Every structure is written in structure tokens, then in C-alpha cells.
Amino acid sequence: GHFLVSALNEMIFLKSELGILTDKSGKPLKDYRVAIENDELIITNSEGDYFAYNPQNIESQRVQETFFHEKQTVIENCLFGVDINPNSVKICQLRLWIELLKHTYYRSGTNELETLPNIDINIKCGNSLISRFDLHGNYSTLPLVTQQKLQRATREYKDQVVLYKCMNDKATKKLTRENIARIKDTFNQINNPTDVDYRKWKEVEAKSTAHFTSLRFDEDKDGWNKQLELLQAKTDTLREKYEQKIKTFYSNAFEWSFEFPEVLDDNGNFIGFDAVIGNPPYMRVQTIRNSYPKLADKYEELYKSATGSYDIYAFFAEKSLSLVKESGVINFIMPVKWTNATFGKGLRSVITTNRAISKIINFGSYQVFDASTYTGLQWFQKNSDNLLYLELDKNFKTNEELNHFLNTVTNNNFHQIPSSTLAENTWTLSNGTIMSILDKLNRQPRRMGDIFDKIFQGIATSKDDVYFLYNCTTEDEYINGYSKQLAETVRIEHGLVKPLLKGEDVHRYETIKTNRFVIFPYKLSNNEAVLYTEDEIKEQFPFGYVYLKRCEEVLRGREKGRFNVDGQWFQYSRKQGLMAEIEKLIAPEISKGGNFSYDKNGDFYSTTTIYGYIKKSDVSENYKCFMAILNSKLFWWFLVNTGTTLANGYFRVKPNYINPFPIPAISGDIEQLLIELVDKIVEIKQLNQRLDYSAIEKDIDKIVYTLYNLSDVDIAIINSQID
Incomplete structure (x- = not known):
């Protein structure tokens, strides 16, 4: 409700600013000043005194009536809301009534207050992402009588809504509500001819009917009957599927095609809104699928933005493009991460196809709205030639500071990005100075994606408490480690475990070590991890087998019984990251600054919080050379300006953020120099973690800057931002 109340007061304020705030006779309120403070209307007279309603004063009565009816007009004709939560709908309706109550007045010559109008009908409950009827669907395939029925129902619905808004008599109001419900039921009884499941049902039904009338005297009757039974059974199945969909997916569907008659023409065609504003919910696909698996399937069928591990807020942006007029504007508070x-x-594909992104104010890591998600203000408008982009460089501690910024920022503060340069691949959005440096970097011949053959996450067991062993000690052919599952120290054969790293174990340039191990029920053969048979584990690793048997019930019960398979109940949930025994770089997924380290002999396995980096066979440079670049200020600056912000200066270090990083040609001399400097840092850290090696890192940074041909001005900008 906050959005609509704010919009209401903003529109009243704008009418006052434009001199078109007038009383019922058309006379403007020119001796009054209207302002907004904390979303509240503040009305003062020409002497600066606050307005206070006095029904005994003619001028005061005129002002009070004007604000009441102006608010009523805006609420009834300009503001519309939809929410899936019925309580939110009631709160919004209540808040709008309260806004009217602030300016209700006594009827002339009476002690009776003006009756509040029926403004609740514009605020409705439903799932705004799901509709039975297409907004711009072609219903010409419906029988003519059904098309005429739709048009009559649409006209009657519009008339009843207008009648309801001006109705004061309770009995007539009740009757009008019943008429509206009856007309909506008429819409609900009409099947949508564009629905895929409806079409399939009717196609098979038509075949069944045609077959029923096709029997010839010389035809095999048994075969004919069998075919008829098959067609009828299939027809029944498809009809039941469609009817079930109506009861489930469409039980709280919101029918934009007729719910708001104010945006329909006389023939019932959807015209669209001038503006759509909102703060859509943030919910990842995993949450939707776990709670509403069939609804997740439906979303993926309906929305082109349902790609990868999508978030539901993307659907609201896509849906809104069909809700606005061709010149309409969409303004959302939502994460910028989709870019x-x-x-x-x-x-991105939907937006670029329509050239529909016009402006973004990215809040970055600043929590402007006291939310845990990193958001921004985003404007969408079709056929936009440019995207205006601005990223905050400071936090706003009060709403007043934020409002002042938003009210004073101009297009000159934004970096202009041509829409033609945006595509479905990831966008690099920054201000002009940063973009010029990024352009320099992008002149390099290679990308990090050309260097690494594989960038992989660590192992996913789906039951770490069983597989991970802590505070381990080695004793001959065994390791002794603490099992969280059993809450005791257990003994396992060395051949059934691997050294295990977690994100906290990996730091820049440090020699890798760990006292954790992971039970690894696989044997490596021909570059492939093959699950041991149960008999092999029992024979070769008796201590390990006894331990796994003690945890068998838990392992079989993982993921709702997916691993309740004889002979395989001890396998991991996926095989990714099993081929870790190879030379590689490693780094934690979430990091503050580059934290790349070097696993020379491929000794270590890791959890899913770490990524491993394996070079392509045709890349000649040494791993240490790339470790120096990835731990440099320049790489971190690139990630800060192109990656995903987390709290307290942390960022995600993932393949899609690393692969675009440009890589220059590196001469043998420069490569050797970088290796020597890396070796010095590693040696110092081995001797004493407290020894200062910052001077060597500065030498590495200077070399890296030189490789990319950066100017002193560029370097100063990078250093100031990272320092």
C-alpha cells in the first residue's frame, strides 16, 4: 500500500505545482502551497501557516472538499494494485481510505461527514503472473456467439464497476458486487482457445468424434471399437488435465484482460497502463520448486526470463512489459544482479529485444532500503535508444538524504550506454571513467576463459556430516578424525580418504594445508571417478566400511530417498569436482581481494565453496604467472566493477565473472619475473605469516599495470578504488 499512497500524494503535489489543482467550480487553489514530507501532504497558506480544516469557514470548506475529491478522483481513475496476499490487499485499501479520511468534510448545512466512496475495487487479490486469458490473445477462433458474449460481458462489467464506485446505498452496493461476481464467472466459464492443454484436448476430442461417425459396413468392428475406446480415453485424460490445471494453476490467477475495465477499450481489448511501479518479491527457483513444483513448471512454460537458477523478480519485469502501453514506463526496486x-x-534477451531498459541507479553494496539484497532503481521503457546508468559511491543515512539525491540527480550524472551495445550476454555497467579503463583492458587478445580448460566446484556429498572428518591425525595406514554424524572420533583407512579444503583454508600465496579429510568412495581410472562396489570397500577398507554401515540409514535417506539404492547408497550427490588430483589453482568462491593459491601436485580436494582452475594444455605460461595476475589489484578492481556485490566488500569469484577478464600477451622475461616474485612471497609466508611482503605485491601490481598499458591516471583511479 505504501507505493500507491506515495503515488497519490505525489500526483496531488504535481497538480498543485502545475496550477491545475482546482475546486469543483474550476477555481485553482493558488494561495496554498503543497509539499511532501515523509510521503505526507503538507498544506500551507500564503503566510506559511499549516492548513487546518474549519467547517465554519467557507474558504476552509472549499480547500478541504477540493483535496477530498481530488484524492478520490486519482484513487478511482489512476491507481490500481494487485497482490497475492489478501492481507496486503486489505492493508492497502485501508491506507487509501485513511488518506481520504484526512480530508473528509461535513456536508454543507449538516453535521454529517461526506460518505467515503467505494475505492476498494481497484485493489485486488491474485497471482499477477498467471492468467488464463492472454492479454493480447486472438479470440477469433471462438464461436461468434461466444465472441459476442465476451463483448457484452465486458461492456456490462465496465458499467457495473463505474456504478459500484459511486454507490452509497448498502443494498444497491451489495447487488452491484453480486453482478460483478456474476460477470466474472461468465469470463471464467469461457475456455481460452490459445491454451496449449485446451487445444490438445479439443484436437483429440475432434478425432474421437470424427472416428465415431466414420464406421463403414465393411470395416472391422472390433478394431473400430478399440480405436474409439483409445481416443475416448485419451480425450478424458486430456480433459481432466485441463480441468485440473484450472483448479490448481488458475485458482488464484489474475485476469488482466478484464479485471480493470479502465484499461480496456469498448470492444474489451486491453490498452495498457501508463506506468507500472513496484518492489517485486525475490525468490530463487529452488525455493519455488521445493514448495510449488508444478507452479515452477508453469512459470518456465510462460516466461522467457526463466533461465538458469532464475529469480521470480525477473518474471515481474517481463510481465510488466506487456502491461504498459507502447510508451508506458515501468519502475521497479529490485536487484541489479540480472544484468x-x-x-x-x-x-536480458527479453529486454534487449524490446530495447526496454532506460535507466538504472545501482545501489551497489549500500543498503539504501534496509534490505539484505543488493538492489537498485530500474526504469524500463520500450524503444529506448540509451541506458542511463549511475552507481552510488556513498550511503544515504536518512530518507531525507536519499530523497534529496533522487530529486537533484540529472541525466548529466549518468553514464550513457547505447542500447545497441547490449545483448543477452552479461552486461558490464559502470560510470564513464571506469568504462574507459575497461575498454583499454578489453583490447587484450585473450580472456581468462581462453586460459583455463576447467573451472570446477568442489565435491557435493549431500551429507557432509557423514563424509567430512575433522581434526584428523595420521597413524600408519590410517587417519583418525572426528565425525559430526556420530559425534565421535573414528578410524578410516588412508586409501579411502582425501585431504579436504574449505573456503577458510585458502589464502593468497599461502602453502596449502589442512587437518580435514573427506571419505572418498571412488577409484580413479582413465581420468574418470568410478564408484567402488560395496564388496570392494568391505574388503579393501574394513574400518571405512564399518563406519559407512553405521551411517547407512542416513545416507539412504538423503534427498527424500533418492540414494536408497543397493550397492550405491554411499555415493555422492554429484560427480562434479571428483577429478581434483591434478595441478591447479584454487580460490574460495566468496572472497575479499584475490585469494588464489597453487596446488602443485593436485593433492587436495575441496568443498563446493572452492573453485579449482585447470589450464588448457596449449597454454604455455606457468600457473604462478596467472596466480600473480589473479591476486593483483587490477583483477580485483575488474571484479568489483563487473561482478556481484556481497556484504562488507566481499564478491563472488565464479567462472562467469572470471572468464571475461582480459589477458595480455606475456613475454618469457615478464613471466619469469612474476614467478620469482610469487616464489618470494610464498617463501616469506612459509617462514612467518607476520612478515611484511606488501612491497613485493606492489612490484607485481606495477608489472601487471604495465602489461595492460595503463596510464598513471588509470592506475591512480584503480588504486584509489581498491585501497
Whole structure:
């Protein structure tokens, strides 16, 4: 309700500013000043005194009546809302009534207050993402009588809504509500001819009918009957599927095609809104699928933005494009992550196809709205030639500071990005100065994606408490480690475990070590991890087998019994990250600054919080050379300006953010120099973690800057931002 109340007061304020705030006779309120403070209307007279209603004063009565009816007009004709939560709908209706109550007045010559109008009908409950009827669907395939029925119902519905809004008599109001419900039921009884499941049902039904009338005297009757039974059974199945969909998916569907008659023409065609504003919910696909698996399937069928590990807010942006007029504007408070995240590919495709992104104010890591999600203000408008982009460089501690910024910022403060340069691949959005440096970097011949053959996450067991062993000690051919599952120390054969790293174990340039191990029920053969048979584990690793048997019930019960398979109940949930025994770089997924380290012999396995980086066979440079670049200030600056912000200066270090990083040609001399400097840092850290090696890192940064041909001005900008 807050959005609509704010919009109401803003529109009244704008009418006052434009000199078109007038009383019922058309006379403007020119001796009054209207302002907004904390979303509240503040009315003062020409002397600066606050307005206070006095029904005994003619001028005061005129002002009070004017604000009441102006608010009523805006609420009834300009503001519409939809929410899936009925309580939110009631709260919004109540808040709008309260806004009217602030300016209700006594009827002339009486002690009776003006009756509040029926403004509740514009605020409705439903799932705004799901509709039975297409907004711009072609219903010409419906029988003519049904088309005429739709048109009559639409006209009658519009008349009843107008009647309801001006109705004061309770009995007539009740009757009008019943008429509206009856007309909506008429819409609900009409099947949507564009629905895929409805079409399939009717196609098979038509075949069944045709077959029923096709029997010839010389035809095999048994065969004919069998075919008829098959067609009738299939017809019944498809009809039941369609009817079930109506009861489930469409039980709280919101029918934009007729719910708001104010945006329909006389023939019932949807015209569209001038503006759509909102703060859509943030919910990842995993949450939707866990709670509403069939609804997730439906969303994926309906929305092109349902790509990858999508977030539901993308659907609201896509849906809104069909709700506004061709010149309409959409303004959302929502995460900016879709612009450069893998899951945003679908929405980026929808947006770029329509050239529909016009402005973004990215809040970055600043929590402007006291939310845990990193958001921004985003404007969408079809056929936009440019995207205006601005990223905050400071936090706003009060709403007043934020409002002042939003009211004073101009297009000159934004970096202009041609819409033609945006596509479905990830977007790099920054201000002009940063973009010029990024352009320099992008002149390099290679990308990090050309260097690494594989960038992989660590192992996913789906039951770490069983597989992970802590505070381990080695004793001959065994390791002794603490099992969280059993809450005791257990003994396992060395051949059934691997050294295990977690994100906290990996730091820049440090020699890798760990006292954790993971039970690894696989044997490596021909570059492939093959699950041991149960008999092999029992024979070769008796201590390990006894331990796994003690945890068998838990392992079989993982993921709702998916691993309740004889002979395989001890396998991991997926095989990714099993081929870790190879030379590689490793780094935690979430990091503050580059934290790349070098696993020379491929000794270590890791959890899913770490990524491993394996070079392509034709890349000649040494791993240490790339470790120096990935731990440099320049790489971190690139990630800060192109990656996904987390709290307290942390960022995600994932393949889709690393692969675009440009890589220059590196001479043998420069490569050797970088290796020597890396070796010095590693040696110092081995001797004493407290020794200062910052001077060597500065030498590495200077070399890296030189490789990319950056100017002193560029370097100063990078250093100031990272320092």
C-alpha cells in the first residue's frame, strides 16, 4: 500500500505545482502551497501557516472538499494494485481510505461527514503472473456467439464497476458486487482457445468424434471399437488435465484482460497502463520448486526470463512489459544482479529485444532500503535508444538524504550506454571513467576463459556430516578424525580418504594445508571417478566400511530417498569436482581481494565453496604467472566493477565473472619475473605469516599495470578504488 499512497500524494503535489489543482467550480487553489514530507501532504497558506480544516469557514470548506475529491478522483481513475496476499490487499485499501479520511468534510448545512466512496475495487487479490486469458490473445477462433458474449460481458462489467464506485446505498452496493461476481464467472466459464492443454484436448476430442461417425459396413468392428475406446480415453485424460490445471494453476490467477475495465477499450481489448511501479518479491527457483513444483513448471512454460537458477523478480519485469502501453514506463526496486548473472540471460534477451531498459541507479553494496539484497532503481521503457546508468559511491543515512539525491540527480550524472551495445550476454555497467579503463583492458587478445580448460566446484556429498572428518591425525595406514554424524572420533583407512579444503583454508600465496579429510568412495581410472562396489570397500577398507554401515540409514535417506539404492547408497550427490588430483589453482568462491593459491601436485580436494582452475594444455605460461595476475589489484578492481556485490566488500569469484577478464600477451622475461616474485612471497609466508611482503605485491601490481598499458591516471583511479 505504501507505493500507491506515495503515488497519490505525489500526483496531488504535481497538480498543485502545475496550477491545475482546482475546486469543483474550476477555481485553482493558488494561495496554498503543497509539499511532501515523509510521503505526507503538507498544506500551507500564503503566510506559511499549516492548513487546518474549519467547517465554519467557507474558504476552509472549499480547500478541504477540493483535496477530498481530488484524492478520490486519482484513487478511482489512476491507481490500481494487485497482490497475492489478501492481507496486503486489505492493508492497502485501508491506507487509501485513511488518506481520504484526512480530508473528509461535513456536508454543507449538516453535521454529517461526506460518505467515503467505494475505492476498494481497484485493489485486488491474485497471482499477477498467471492468467488464463492472454492479454493480447486472438479470440477469433471462438464461436461468434461466444465472441459476442465476451463483448457484452465486458461492456456490462465496465458499467457495473463505474456504478459500484459511486454507490452509497448498502443494498444497491451489495447487488452491484453480486453482478460483478456474476460477470466474472461468465469470463471464467469461457475456455481460452490459445491454451496449449485446451487445444490438445479439443484436437483429440475432434478425432474421437470424427472416428465415431466414420464406421463403414465393411470395416472391422472390433478394431473400430478399440480405436474409439483409445481416443475416448485419451480425450478424458486430456480433459481432466485441463480441468485440473484450472483448479490448481488458475485458482488464484489474475485476469488482466478484464479485471480493470479502465484499461480496456469498448470492444474489451486491453490498452495498457501508463506506468507500472513496484518492489517485486525475490525468490530463487529452488525455493519455488521445493514448495510449488508444478507452479515452477508453469512459470518456465510462460516466461522467457526463466533461465538458469532464475529469480521470480525477473518474471515481474517481463510481465510488466506487456502491461504498459507502447510508451508506458515501468519502475521497479529490485536487484541489479540480472544484468550480469548467468540466470539473467533470459531477461536480458527479453529486454534487449524490446530495447526496454532506460535507466538504472545501482545501489551497489549500500543498503539504501534496509534490505539484505543488493538492489537498485530500474526504469524500463520500450524503444529506448540509451541506458542511463549511475552507481552510488556513498550511503544515504536518512530518507531525507536519499530523497534529496533522487530529486537533484540529472541525466548529466549518468553514464550513457547505447542500447545497441547490449545483448543477452552479461552486461558490464559502470560510470564513464571506469568504462574507459575497461575498454583499454578489453583490447587484450585473450580472456581468462581462453586460459583455463576447467573451472570446477568442489565435491557435493549431500551429507557432509557423514563424509567430512575433522581434526584428523595420521597413524600408519590410517587417519583418525572426528565425525559430526556420530559425534565421535573414528578410524578410516588412508586409501579411502582425501585431504579436504574449505573456503577458510585458502589464502593468497599461502602453502596449502589442512587437518580435514573427506571419505572418498571412488577409484580413479582413465581420468574418470568410478564408484567402488560395496564388496570392494568391505574388503579393501574394513574400518571405512564399518563406519559407512553405521551411517547407512542416513545416507539412504538423503534427498527424500533418492540414494536408497543397493550397492550405491554411499555415493555422492554429484560427480562434479571428483577429478581434483591434478595441478591447479584454487580460490574460495566468496572472497575479499584475490585469494588464489597453487596446488602443485593436485593433492587436495575441496568443498563446493572452492573453485579449482585447470589450464588448457596449449597454454604455455606457468600457473604462478596467472596466480600473480589473479591476486593483483587490477583483477580485483575488474571484479568489483563487473561482478556481484556481497556484504562488507566481499564478491563472488565464479567462472562467469572470471572468464571475461582480459589477458595480455606475456613475454618469457615478464613471466619469469612474476614467478620469482610469487616464489618470494610464498617463501616469506612459509617462514612467518607476520612478515611484511606488501612491497613485493606492489612490484607485481606495477608489472601487471604495465602489461595492460595503463596510464598513471588509470592506475591512480584503480588504486584509489581498491585501497
